[in-house]
Amino acid sequence: MPDEIEPPRWYRKHYTCTCGCQWEDEWDCLCNDRCPSCNLEIECDDYVEIEMSPEEIKRRVAF
Numbered sequence: 001m002p003d004e005i006e007p008p009r010w011y012r013k014h015y016t017c018t019c020g021c022q023w024e025d026e027w028d029c030l031c032n033d034r035c036p037s038c039n040l041e042i043e044c045d046d047y048v049e050i051e052m053s054p055e056e057i058k059r060r061v062a063f
């Protein structure tokens with residue numbers, strides 16, 4: 001079905017900025033993040049998918 005809802009996922013993402021700053025972030029999508037040092041928008045260059053229950057993910061994105 002085309003409008004079937006995918007089960008939620010949780011990712012731990014790794015970013016490397018051109019300024020040399022590296023950091024990790026966790027979220028339910030592979031979106032870009034801003035460098036904590038120079039505020040440049042960076043695409044994640046590595047990630048791992050973490051096993052987490054849909055209830056736990058909902059709780060985390062509710063903020």
Ligand SMILES: [Zn+2]
Nearest residue numbers: 017019035038
């Ligand atoms: Zn930076």
